[in-house]
Amino acid sequence: MELKRLTTTVDDAEVRLRDLVASRTTADAAEEARVAQRAALHALLRLLDDDIGIKMDKFMERLAWADPVTNEPRYGPVMQDKIRAVHARVEALRGQLVEIRDDVETDGVAMAERLEQRRLDEQRRADEAAREALDAAAKAAALAHEAEQERIQAEAAAKAREVERLAIAAQKVRDERARKAAEEEARIEAERAALAALQKRVVVGLDGLTPALATLHAHIRELPNASAQWRQTLSTLHVFLQHICSAPDNAVFRQIKESNPFFMADVGQFPGGRDALLAMGFALVQQDGVGVYLMEEPDLAADMDKWSDWFDALKSMRDFVETLLAQPLPSSVSNHGLIGFTRLTQSRGSKDKCELGCQG
Structure with missing residues (x-):
């Protein structure tokens, strides 16, 4: 091999x-x-x-x-x-x-x-x-360098002018933002103060709900679809009260987002709508930058009498809204309709006056 x-x-x-x-x-x-x-x-x-x-x-x-x-x-x-x-x-x-x-x-x-x-x-x-x-190439580069230096100088001058212009414009923007921020802060503070004053002024219970409904009634009756809107507004308020009365310990029924489109369409968009919720015992608070109406349930174990008064007031307001639902909206937009509504609310209010213990 x-x-x-x-x-x-x-x-x-x-x-x-x-x-x-x-x-x-x-x-x-x-x-x-x-x-x-x-x-x-x-x-x-x-x-x-x-x-x-x-x-x-x-x-x-x-x-x-x-x-x-x-x-x-x-x-x-x-x-x-x-x-x-x-x-x-x-x-x-x-x-x-x-x-x-x-x-x-x-x-x-x-x-x-x-x-x-x-x-x-x-x-x-x-x-x-x-x-x-x-x-x-060196000769060409020298000529190009000279031309480039001239271009750079001209460009630098133009940039300086542009920087100055932008600085002035930016300062105007900052001033405008600061002005708007101050206005927004003032607006928020004014709204906060107004809300605090409103929550302090509104009586929680039927005595507070009565004038709130009167305000709602005065504005809704001027609408072309006044009768349908009035019934829808009362129905929505009645649903809120009915749900809470049926399950007072369910926190879901005791919170409403201020931006909820259904709430806004039926209640929130009208003067007196916010007053009505405050009178029902809700308090408007901010959660993650969002306005939320919250109602706190009194501690039944700690104070049974307080809880009973709170629950009785809710039922009284629910029944009162049911009474209004059973009556048609006056066809006339004269003061007679509002007077009749006020008399009805006054007669019920004197009988069922009660303040909730969870006013925020």
């Missing part, structure tokens, strides 16, 4: 040597070919010295080995002939390489030097062209 591999390597070396010799006759005018031939020669010499020669020497050494018992040669006659045949080819290969080595080396070195000189000449010309280009 080793001899077979060695034979294959020798075959390859012989082919490469033939190619090298052939290239010497067909590419005499090619300078690069001479350099490539020299490289191919060196590769074959390395292969011969570092691989083929070492392995061949081992086989030749083994030809002299004999069996210590029979004193017979290690290899048989056929194997010996094969080894000697390969050895002859190797020696022939070595002789051919030695024969052409000087010519290939001389031509290769000369061509390599010529190519290197050519490369150096081309590099020198390229360097000169690069220097000329750099000089031209």
Whole structure:
């Protein structure tokens, strides 16, 4: 197996040597070919010295080995002939390489030097062209720099004017924002004070609900759909009271968002709507920036009498609203309708007067 591999390597070396010799006759005018031939020669010499020669020497050494018992040669006659045949080819290969080595080396070195000189000449010309280009670029850059400086100065002046203009405009915006913020703060504070005064002024219970409903009635009766709107407003208030009376411990029924669209459409948009909720016992508070009407339930375990008064007042207001729902809105917009409504509320109020214990 080793001899077979060695034979294959020798075959390859012989082919490469033939190619090298052939290239010497067909590419005499090619300078690069001479350099490539020299490289191919060196590769074959390395292969011969570092691989083929070492392995061949081992086989030749083994030809002299004999069996210590029979004193017979290690290899048989056929194997010996094969080894000697390969050895002859190797020696022939070595002789051919030695024969052409000087010519290939001389031509290769000369061509390599010529190519290197050519490369150096081309590099020198390229360097000169690069220097000329750099000089031209430097002159152009100087002119461009001068023009750029003029442009920068003009741009800086324009920017300075723009910065000044923007600063003035920004100051105006800040002043306007500060003015609006102050106005908004004043408005919020005024609303807060007005709400506090309203919550303090409104009586919680039927005595407070009566004038609130009268205010609602006075505004709603001026609407084109006065009768339907009045009934819808009373129905919404009745739903609030009915839910609380049916489940007084359910906190969900005791809170209403001020921005609730249904509440706003039926009650909140009209004068007297807020008063009505405050009179029912709700307090307007802010939760995460949102206005919410909240009604607190008295502690039944702590004060049963207070809780009973609170619940009785709720039922009284619920029943009163039911009574109003059963009566049609007067068709006339004269004071007669409002007087009749006021008389009704006064008669019920004197009987059911009560204040809730959860006024906020």
